[in-house]
Amino acid sequence: MSVVRQRVFRNAYRDSVELMRIAAEIERLPGVIRAGLVMCTPANLAIVAEAGLDRGLDPAAGPNDMVVALAANDDAAAETAFERAATLMRGAAAEAAGDGHRFVPTTIAEAVTELPGLNLALISTPGTYAAAEALKALKRGMHVFLFSDNVPVEDEIELKQLGVRKGLLVMGPDCGTAILDGVPLGFANAVRRGGVGLVGASGTGLQQVTCLLDAFGAGVSQAIGVGGRDLHEEVGGLMMLAGLERLVADAETDVVVLISKPPAPSVAAKVLAAASAASKPVVVNFLGGDADAIRASGVHPATTFEDAAQTAAALSLGAPPPQLNDDASDPAAWAAGLAPGQDRIAGLYSGGSLASEAKVVLKGLLGADAAAQQEIVDLGDDEYTVGRPHPMIDPRLRMEKIEEAGGDPRVAVILLDIVLGYASHPDPAGALIPAIRAADAAARAEGRGLAIVASVCGTPNDPQGFDGQRSILADAGVHLAASNARAAHLAGLVAQRAAMREVPA
């Protein structure tokens, strides 16, 4: 027998990510079968109902109220869980409220009174409310870093047009990373400061390029994220153009890098025109886009993020950068243990742009066969993040997928990205090891080999430690590449070998 119980905390707003973290901890308590912590919005209550946790819920609970909803073995276990939830909530509230009588602002208007020099707002509220916060911040003269997603494109256009009029950056919505004057925003890495300034419509793309610049011995002046829709037709690349203009004017920047998925043709034309007119060298990576058009406009094309980093590093340092080193062993040998029928790549990504890059690299290598031989999944995509944190924070979904791939007789290679940096999981490599070992054991038990290829996107100064994360993976038998493009390429080589072997003699 089990019981379903709820406790409502009135007027106790918490961010959903924090609530999910608390829910995960509550769910681990003995006697708790399932736990949900949500703000009582209609959408959230529907989720609670779907989970079968709504029986007996106080109908008066409203959007400013938080509910802990549980299925537990008995009332005693439920009571313990409620107490634990309350303690965890108090801890977070005490941190947010600061000490005793210090005034803690609750609105932007209060904040600008408290700290009149504010010039940047980081917004990571639920998307429904994000545009209003961004609008208020812009009106108060702040640049905006808009991490929130689910912001309507009409709002994005309005905000960016206002930003252009006011000479302010609107980074996002759905912007994962930026570095301004050496200050990391969102999921950024601890990179060396230097002369390369970047504008990117892709979060992990910016992270990969800034990390590789660091590896090549170059440094970053500014990294401006603009959100994935900026180069869509309707937004018109407003912020990439504004960012480019700022970098050209920025005294610290000597080389500019622009990163995006292939833009709308009209937007590409505008961006390339502005880039070719710039007084500084510009490297352009339109991932999988038309390199000839880029070259024709007189700027430097780059096909991969590594290519972009290498080209920019050479321009910034005035000399070709040193080579990066991959795993020393031979990919041909990795394919040796594969069983017949094992010829597919399972790319399980936490970074959306890194997943896109892998597809581009594999298409280049495998040609028309690529689609049949690979399944590259971006686990940070909206379809996977409903009701759970992003895989760069929460490894659980990726662990499941890795184990599934290990049990799939067609899978020859598992391809992974490990993204370090501020705000990411404190030990992303270590968290995946149990799943990696389980996948390996599952394949071995059925007489199959399995190659696991990964790259670590990070720097030695990242909080997780670059070398330590690599060692954890290497110790588990994971083959390491120096960049995501190289990892994808190595995975492709293995798959190619496996497929060739299957061709009847």
Add this chain to the structure above:
Amino acid sequence: MLPNGVQALNIGLAGFADPIASAGAAVLNLDWRPPANADAELGMLIARLEDDPDDAIGGVVAAANRSALDRLLGASPFLVDVQPAGTAIAGLTGRMLLHSGPPIAWERMCGPMRGAAIGASLFEGWASTPEEAEDLAESGEIAFDACHHHGAVGPMAGVVSPSMPVVVVENTAAGNRAFATLNEGLGKVLRFGAYDESVLERLRWFRDAFGPTLSATLAATGPIDLKSITAQALQMGDEGHNRNVAATSLFVRSIAPTLVRTATEPDAAAALDFLRANDHFFLNLSMAACKATLDAAHGVPGSTVVTAMSRNGVDFGVRLSGTGDDWYTAPVGVPDGLYFPGYGPEDANPDLGDSAITETCGIGGFAMAAAPAIVRFVGGTAADALNYTREMYRITLERNPAFALPPLGFAGSPTGIDARRVVESGVQPVINTGIAHKLPGVGQIGAGIARAPLSCFADALRGLAAKLKVAA
């Protein structure tokens, strides 16, 4: 790239602040919650009304609020005279009564207001029995209008009839005048709906002796600076609404020597005896001073500053400087408070009176820090008193330098309620109040603390947005 380095405001995930701080940049975490009680559309409306000098809407609102605040803070209310209401107040003629709160017809009036209207009709001689008075009102023979429409304010029922003496307060900065009846003290009083002979006898004494005595005294003293008295009283444990003992004493001290020289001995003795026994005498002066101050700030197109909060025992009403004569109303609740022995919440009338003009002006509940004794009405501590005032800073635009609050390091009282901030934060203005019995004539049965309903402020903002043609 940013001339003064990154100075960041973090809204949402608190953890994003850590790397910014580690990089040596300034970062402030907002204790964010969904604005406007999670009504995203209303939240966006507030964003569109937000200050912005470069923006057609934001520029108008910011400039209008600055102008309204300058007028509010610059007001200089002086008590200049005591005169019959029919003489002092334009438009109060014939069989007409003023009442507290937003406009209300006899049919909808609560018990205490009806009782006060009956008492005023008897006092004016329009009726000889309560039944006759009720018939008159029911048959439409008595015209009713809101005090606020005539520059007047009245506590509780707030009923003003032409023969009642009123204090005349002039804001010398703008030249406008405001009016309030004389405070009757506690016990059986007209403002709580009592109308027995003792009530009428006091009103007659006001009309025939006390009012003229005060008028003659003021003619000799010259205008009395009410803002100065309030400022001093805030240093002496008053908050200018529910606690007026210091201000009353200061006022009596300023008129007593002249009063005894200008009045006959019996009139002077009666006046001083009455004042000695009425700790609340200054309340009506405080209210008229606040009304004179806020009327000066009223009528600035585009301003979101609240210029009136008032209750008639049925509705709570709000006016903004920028929305002209419109009232935005919501049903009014029963205050949270302590009751005199033998009474409880079931006996209470919903909140009543124009006295919330004091809170609108930044004193009363907003200056609770100055008067910790008040929070005992709701079982609070001295620390709670400070927190009420601290909370009101969230919804006001200024700290009034004239009204320093000693327990908060002499910070100015929170002044200039911004309807945007009220709706955005969900912080409801706090109002110190007396609690009236719901039946006419019983009188005060307790005191406590009320909160202004949020929906009035939201409706007022929608009204302002419509005037400014703000798109939704």
